[in-house]
Amino acid sequence: MAHNQFELLGQRRFLPFFLVQSLGAFNDNVYRQAIIALLFFLGVSAQERTLYTNLAPALFILPYFLFSGLAGQIAEKLEKQRLIRITTAMEIGIMSVAAVGFLTESMALLLVALFCTGLQSTLFGPVKYSILPSVLKPEELTGGNGLVEMGTSMSILLGMIFGGMIFVVAGQAGPEAAAASIVALAITGNLISRLVPRVEASAPDLKINWNPFPESLKALRLARKQLAVRNAILGISWFWFVGTVLTAQLPTYAETYLGGGSTLYLFCFVLFSVGTGVGSLLCEKLSRRTIEIGLVPLGAIGMTAFCADLYFAQRGLATSSGLTVREFIAAGNWRIIADLTLIGLFAGLFIVPLFALVQSRSPREELSRVIAGLNIQNAGFIVLAAMLGVLLQRESLAIGGVVLPLPGLSIPELFLALAIANAGVSILIFTLVPEFFLRFLAWIYVSVFYRVRITGVEEHVPDEGPALLVCNHVSYMDPLVISAAVPRPIRFVMYYKIFRIPGMNWVFRAHRAIPIAGAREDPAVMDAAFAEVRAALDAGELVCIFPEGALTKDGDIAKFKGGVERILEKSPVPVVPMALTGLWDSMWSRRDSRLGRLRVPRRLRAAVGLVADAPVPGETATAASLEARVRELRGDRP
Structure with missing residues (x-):
């Protein structure tokens, strides 16, 4: 596992794919800029040059509308390394045709090849993004996507510069230099693609519908499902x-x-x-x-x-x-x-x-088709942007x-x-989707007020599947700190009276919190809470509970209540013990009175810790054993 995104560049599960996609973006832009440079080389009129420069982007993007639905299905059905090899082999053939176009100075042939380049990019698009969740852990996904976006952005830039300079540097040998460059880049990409590790198909039994139009509509519907x-x-x-x-x-x-x-x-x-x-x-x-x-x-x-x-x-x-x-x-x-x-x-x-x-x-078996729907929508927005920019x-x-x-x-x-x-x-x-803005406020708050040290979360919180997180309860900000540390979405169980606070209820609903009450307060709410926890775990989600049942009043850990055992009786999922430290001194604990909590905290950027331990089998976990483990994880610091 990589501990930062740059370590991924030294690992075979990521580096060959990263190089292949970067080379593909680079070559596409070398080719497109070389076509424009050829127009100047041939001395065509400004009117004819404008026609070609407007026609070229349209030809490149048209396959995204026509074939994305088909591309999503193929990316779902085929083993992904094989598909990458196929698309890079296609690139060699297409660029060979384009090379003939440069050598014969045939603009018609170059535009045909440009359309085929768009088709090849359409087929590669769904696998480009759907492969990442298969080779990266959840905590690596943001860093991996950051590298891919950086690589794509810089490849487009460098490709434009390289393609535009070919005819300047090569002079009269410009067509030959352009032809050799695009074919050499395509061959290099195909050779590197053979180093990409095998990644199994996400839906190998999928029956492909070769009519692209209904499948494009289906891909758009899948992209809108959640x-x-x-x-x-x-x-x-x-x-x-x-x-x-x-x-x-x-x-x-x-x-x-x-x-x-x-x-x-x-x-x-x-x-x-x-x-x-x-x-x-x-x-x-x-x-x-x-x-x-x-x-x-x-x-x-x-x-x-x-x-x-x-x-x-x-x-x-x-x-x-x-x-x-x-x-x-x-x-x-x-x-x-x-x-x-x-x-x-x-x-x-x-x-x-x-x-x-x-x-x-997105469900793993649908992700490639969701990306295909995304590509169709992207193409529409790009065309709309070009038209509006002119109009x-x-x-x-x-x-x-x-x-x-x-x-x-x-x-x-x-x-x-x-x-x-x-x-x-x-x-x-x-x-x-209020979740976006609420997460922004939470991120700002945690970043400004705390320095969070995280230990054991990457190793012990499961990357997928259900798990129950149990943690000591120190302050009202505990869920924010835990959410900031765990890469997966979490369903928090919270006291129903806090859940129902006017003005805040919509926040808790947006975060899909689960309200719970004591048996003596409202048995119906309590039963509904346990039913919702069970449903969430059955759906493969993470659920976090604070078994003490309330914020600590003295900084110590109170006795864990039996609710955790009731959950595990029906859903014996792995239980991850977690401990928070350093929050007792914060403004949102019960260390101070309500009036005292309104003041600015004594220490900005307070050092806060979150420690996670190895999962305990749900069949053997008890409230007492989990309490003892959380106490051990927390140590002496409240």
């Missing part, structure tokens, strides 16, 4: 919408508003791409190796703020032209540099937890003799509109 997954997918598609609108404007923005020459556009793209890569890598550290969807609102807030600031940083046309990167920097344009970089950084914080959530909460900058549109007025936005105004739209979509998502 509320949290559906809205995570909406967030991912929105990320592609924002990225498409933003990056599509950079060439004109760099020239018209920043006064840049031919290299300044690439510099702007570098800033955005590097920012995205850095943000993606930061996710594991900020999330403490859990799937921390609380980072998604943080990413959305940052994207909104810095998109808006990009408007205020430069609203008017440039007063100079032909600036090099060095001249642009020397002119003191640090605000624009910071805005572009930070938009990318917060976009990375936004996208990585969403992918990890989709992977962790919103026009002042009118004539359709059938009718002239429709349009906003006629400048590019800075388009950035401001994008910031406002991003805020609106984010609010919509967080309203539909």
Whole structure:
């Protein structure tokens, strides 16, 4: 097991796959930029060049609409390493056709090959993300996705630069250099794919429906089946919408508003791409190796703020032209540099937890088809972004003799509109699924007030399947600390009167807490609680209880009540003993009076510990034995 994401790059279960997907993204962009470079090489007219540059993205993305449903089924049915070998072998064939197109300077052949490249990417897409939960542990999933997003972002950037420079460096030998490069990259990717370890098919008995259209609709329905997954997918598609609108404007923005020459556009793209890569890598550290969807609102807030600031940083046309990167920097344009970089950084914080959530909460046997549905929706958002980006900058549109007025936005105004739209979509998502925003508040609170030291959680909390977590109860913040440490979603059992507090009830419902009462208080609520705990465990979920039944009044651990034995009698699942330390001195324990708890804590960033021990078989666990184990884990520090 890797203890940080960079250790994954030294392990065979991850590194070959990472290199294959990065090389694929790199080669796709080398090819697409080389086609544009060939147009300049051939000296075609600006009108014809515009036609090709608009046709090429459409041809590349069309297979995502046509064949994603089929691709999802194939990725479900086939062993994944075999499918990766097949798709990289396809890439060799496609790039060989493209090489002939470069050598014969046949634009028609190059566009046919570009469509086939889109088809190959469509087939690879579902396996690209569905393989990660099979080779990574839950606590590695955020870091692994961060590496993949960083690799993809940097591969796109480097591929654009490499593809655009081929004809500059090679001169008259440009077509030959382009042909050799794309074929060599494809062969390299196929050779590395043979090092990917075997990963069994998730649904080997699936009967493939070769009609792609009903299967595409089915994939979209699967992607919408769970509320949290559906809205995570909406967030991912929105990320592609924002990225498409933003990056599509950079060439004109760099020239018209920043006064840049031919290299300044690439510099702007570098800033955005590097920012995205850095943000993606930061996710594991900020999330403490859990799937921390609380980072998604943080990413959305940052994207909104810095998109808006990009408007205020430069609203008017440039007063100079032909600036090099060095001249642009020397002119003191640090605000624009910071805005572009930070938009990318917060976009990375936004996208990585969403992918990890989709992977962790989708059934394993459906994940590839869910990713296929995601790819269809992404393609739709990308096309919509491209169309709106053009339409919103026009002042009118004539359709059938009718002239429709349009906003006629400048590019800075388009950035401001994008910031406002991003805020609106984010609010919509967080309203539909309050869990995102609630996790954000919890993440902020735990990060500001505590320094949490976690021991034994990765080793002892099961990666999948049911388990009962038992822990001492020190403060009202205990569930937040435990949630921040455990990479899987947890159902907490809590006192019913707290559950019903006006204004807070919706929070507890959003977190799917289970209210419980004492037998003398409300037997019906108690029986319902045990039934819901049993149902959750039967569904393979984690359930956490505090067997003391109340917060400690003196810092010591009270006697564990028999409720834990009642649960295990019906559901003898593994029991993970856990102990919290350091929270007795916090403002939310019962050490102080209610008035005392309202003051600012004496110590910000208090050192808090969570220790987990090896699971105890549910058949043999008792309240007394679990209490003794938790006491031993906690030691002398309350």
